Amino acid sequence: MVDLFKDYDNTVAPVYTKIDVTKPVxxxxxxxxxxxxxxxxYYLKLVEVVEPEEKVSFMLEMAEYWYDPRLAWSPPxxxxxxxxxxxxxxxxxxxxxxxxxNDIADFRDQDFRLVCVxxxxxVYTSLSLRISVNCxxxxxxxxxxxxxxxxxxxxxxFFLQHVxxxxxxxxxxxNKTVWQRMGNSEWDLVNLTHRVSLLTYNDGFGDMQLATxxxxxxRNPMYYCYMIVFPSFIINGLSxxxxxxxxxxxxxxxxxxxxxxxxxxxxxxVMADKIPRTGSIPLLGIYIIxxxxxxxxxxxxxxxxxxxxxxxxxxxxxxxxxMSMKLEYALGDPxxxxxxxxxxxxxxxNFFVIIGFWISDSV
Numbered sequence: 051m052v053d054l055f056k057d058y059d060n061t062v063a064p065v066y067t068k069i070d071v072t073k074p075v076x077x078x079x080x081x082x083x084x085x086x087x088x089x090x091x092y093y094l095k096l097v098e099v100v101e102p103e104e105k106v107s108f109m110l111e112m113a114e115y116w117y118d119p120r121l122a123w124s125p126p127x128x129x130x131x132x133x134x135x136x137x138x139x140x141x142x143x144x145x146x147x148x149x150x151x152n153d154i155a156d157f158r159d160q161d162f163r164l165v166c167v168x169x170x171x172x173v174y175t176s177l178s179l180r181i182s183v184n185c186x187x188x189x190x191x192x193x194x195x196x197x198x199x200x201x202x203x204x205x206x207x208f209f210l211q212h213v214x215x216x217x218x219x220x221x222x223x224x225n226k227t228v229w230q231r232m233g234n235s236e237w238d239l240v241n242l243t244h245r246v247s248l249l250t251y252n253d254g255f256g257d258m259q260l261a262t263x264x265x266x267x268x269r270n271p272m273y274y275c276y277m278i279v280f281p282s283f284i285i286n287g288l289s290x291x292x293x294x295x296x297x298x299x300x301x302x303x304x305x306x307x308x309x310x311x312x313x314x315x316x317x318x319x320v321m322a323d324k325i326p327r328t329g330s331i332p333l334l335g336i337y338i339i340x341x342x343x344x345x346x347x348x349x350x351x352x353x354x355x356x357x358x359x360x361x362x363x364x365x366x367x368x369x370x371x372x373m374s375m376k377l378e379y380a381l382g383d384p385x386x387x388x389x390x391x392x393x394x395x396x397x398x399x400n401f402f403v404i405i406g407f408w409i410s411d412s413v
Contacts, residue, residue, distance in 0.1 A: 054123055060142045064118045071209040084214040087116045087144050089203050089261040092220035094242065096233050096267060097180065099197075101325050105152055106185040106199045108265070112177040116144060122171035131169070138163040141173060144213075149202040149249075149260055152182040189325045192332035193274035194407045196240065197267050202247070202260040210257050217244040217261040233267065241266035271408055274334060278317060283401040285310060286341045287394060293348045294390040300356055307349035314342040337404045344397055351389050 065085040069078065093111035100106075121141065125132050143165070148154050157178040166174040185199035205213055219242065222228070232239040247260040292298075292306035318338050325332060331339070 054121065055140070058120055058141075060140060063142055063144070064120055065208065065212050067212055069209075069211045071211050073211075075211050084210075084212060085116070085208075086214050086216060087114070087205060088216040088218060089114055089146070090218045090220065091223075091244065091263055093223060094232055094239075094263075094265065096237055096239060096265075098234075099237055099267075101187060101189070102323070102327075104185055104187050104326050105182050106197075106267075107153075107180065107182045108201065110177070110179045110181060110201070112179065113174060114144070114146060114177060115172055115174040117171050118142065118173055119171045121167050121173065123169050125169050128169075133169070134167045135164055136167065138165045138175060141165055141167065143173075143175070144205060145207070146177075147204050147206055148181065149204045149258075150184060151201070152184060153180075154182075155180045187326055187328075189328060189332045190330050191407065192325055192334055193269055193271040194333065194411045195269055197269075199265050199267070201263045201265065204249075204258050204260050206258060210259060213259075215246060215259040215261045217246055217263065219244050219263070236270055236273065237267045238270060239265065240268045268411075271411070275405075275408055278321075278334065279337065279401070279404055282314070282317065282338060282341050283397065285313060286344060286397050289345055290348050290390055290393050290397065293345075293352050294386045296386075300352075303352050304349060307345055307352070310345045311342060311349075314338055314345065318342075333404065333407060337400060340400045341397065344393055344400070348389075348393055351393075355385065355389075 063085075066082045069081055075084070090113040091110065092113060093109075095109040097107040097109055098105075118141065157180070158176075163175065168174075181201060183199055183201055185197060187195075187197050189195055203215075205215060223232075224242065229239045229242070241264075243264045245262050245264070247262045249258045249260055251257070289306055289310040293303045295303070318335065321332070321335060321338070
């Protein structure tokens with residue numbers, strides 16, 4: 051089949067360009083159809099999510115195929131051969147560019163890339179890529195959040211009238227059981243779609259087609275529930291009891307409260323390093339802040355009650371009526387018990403609200 055490449059020039063693209071790019075696509079029905087280039091995704095693996103940088107990395111196994119009429123032949127004339135495998139540098143290959151991507155690495159052997167050429171003129175090759183994309187994150191529901199990231203490819207050197215980009219996904223990876231292997235320990239892949247987007251600047255020249263793959267991932271909140279939510283609830287509950295414990299001196303109560311406040315503040319700092327700096331407070335942050343204010347109220351109430359008793363008890367004891375005796379009793383253990391019960395109920399309500407988000411996401 052040497053004669054197949056006799057007059058073949060692999061430095062020239064098989065793209066028909068005798069088209070007025072200032073006119074809409076398909077304005078000339080007699081002109082050849084635009085050159086078709088297809089990006090075909092048949093495997094995806096989530097590698098890493100760097101939330102403070104809003105960067106998500108994927109491993110992609112892809113195929114690309116296009117039509118080159120110069121490579122078509124009649125099988126009966128060549129011993130019924132319908133397919134050839136050869137070095138990619140023997141044929142013209144389109145240059146696929148990523149769009150809006152931080153980093154891309156091609157793991158193919160740079161010196162020995164193969165293509166498959168069919169007798170119809172269709173050319174196939176494979177890609178093995180690691181891609182890091184910018185993925186703006188909405189962390190309002192952290193750690194019960196979901197994020198949607200887009201991976202886009204383009205051919206910027208060609209006009210829309212010259213080349214039509216297509217995207218496709220292998221149906222075998224759209225099975226949900228396969229998705230479970232595409233996530234990682236923290237994130238699950240919940241949806242994968244594809245489309246061709248049009249990037250336009252309304253000037254007729256900057257328009258560009260983008261082969262877009264949209265990946266939706268959902269965070270697994272179990273780690274945060276077991277390591278932050280449950281311990282915070284228990285620590286807060288025990289601290290409230292410690293602050294209102296009977297027959298305990300004032301400094302011991304303050305030490306319990308201040309230790310708890312420092313713990314909650316530390317947890318907030320750890321969480322702040324985990325998520326991007328946005329204009330909203332995430333759900334877990336609201337939970338910790340409420341716990342923090344509960345303990346601040348507990349410490350504040352303890353101080354106020356001590357000062358109130360110091361001022362009111364001597365005055366009440368100077369009187370001998372039953373009302374003063376009841377007020378003195380109410381300012382003692384009953385008032386502390388009521389305050390402790392109210393704060394424990396608020397602490398429990400705060401806990402069950404955030405657990406409700408976890409349950410609703412699991413259903």
